[in-house]
Amino acid sequence: MYVGLKMLTNFPTLSPNDLILDADKIMEEKRLWMLLVKDKSKLVGYIRKEDVRAALPSPATSLSRHEINYLLTKLTIDKLIRTDLISVHPSTEIELAAQLMYEKNLPGLAVVNSKNKLIGYINRSVMLEVLVEEMGLMQGGSRIAFEVEDRTGVIAEVSKLIADLNISIISTGTFFHANKRMVVFRVQTEDPTPILKELLKRKYKVVGPEDFGKEWEKM
Known part of the structure; x- marks a missing residue:
């Protein structure tokens, strides 16, 4: 962009x-x-x-x-x-x-x-609009976040996994927290359970707000 x-x-x-x-x-x-x-x-x-x-x-x-x-x-x-x-x-x-x-x-x-x-x-308003658009929020669907190792092919691997389930990807994003890399996918489905199961089967660490609750409570 x-x-x-x-x-x-x-x-x-x-x-x-x-x-x-x-x-x-x-x-x-x-x-x-x-x-x-x-x-x-x-x-x-x-x-x-x-x-x-x-x-x-x-x-x-x-x-x-x-x-x-x-x-x-x-x-x-x-x-x-x-x-x-x-x-x-x-x-x-x-x-x-x-x-x-x-x-x-x-x-x-x-x-x-x-x-x-x-x-x-x-x-700044334009930049916030770009962030919302880039993350695909206005297109609905579901959000999936998981920690990944810094290795080649992770995005391609997960993208294929999602495509094999006949689910479309709306957006992707990469973020870092506490020296850990997190990848966020927004997918065109209201029920991401099949994707989550496949990620867990492949030993990906799926994360959500509950994984950071203790950290936030200490603040």
């Missing part, structure tokens, strides 16, 4: 002279943690929700309502713009974009084309 296939192309942007109050309103209405800022057609940076909130007058201020209203008509976002904006190309793999956002604690990334023109935006 590539960023360009999941990026948002219809999203609000601001200019440096826009009011902080308007920026706050857009963020609330659109549930955004970040807004990109353009000066004419040039991308100049972004603002974050926490900066906008910090710049607004405190409810505990000694200013009168008239003074607050006047102040709000003068406060613009130009002093809040962050210029350490990271952009990606639409051909960037979605997992690399997610890694960037995770490592740098970014609420979103600008997407630019080969001419450095802003063509899209990708945020």
Whole structure:
């Protein structure tokens, strides 16, 4: 999956002279943690929700309502713009974009084309949507998780096992916990019992929430 296939192309942007109050309103209405800022057609940076909130007058201020209203008509976002904006190309793999956002604690990334023109935006909501889609949750079925050794052919072996039972695979995923590798299959059946029996017969360790209960209780 590539960023360009999941990026948002219809999203609000601001200019440096826009009011902080308007920026706050857009963020609330659109549930955004970040807004990109353009000066004419040039991308100049972004603002974050926490900066906008910090710049607004405190409810505990000694200013009168008239003074607050006047102040709000003068406060613009130009002093809040962050210029350490990271952009990606639409051909960037979605997992690399997610890694960037995770490592740098970014609420979103600008997407630019080969001419450095802003063509899209990708945020945490998009990444969560990708996760849900990748795991096949919306397609129903059943979820099977099992621990595996780090050896060649595990996915192929289990895939054949499932295919031999005439059951379709919706999605697969690999996760690590406590130095152990877990593989998760979502399969197109409401009764995964035949698959579980075959996995156990082949000495796979099938796992579920009950296997981690003691670990969670210690927390």
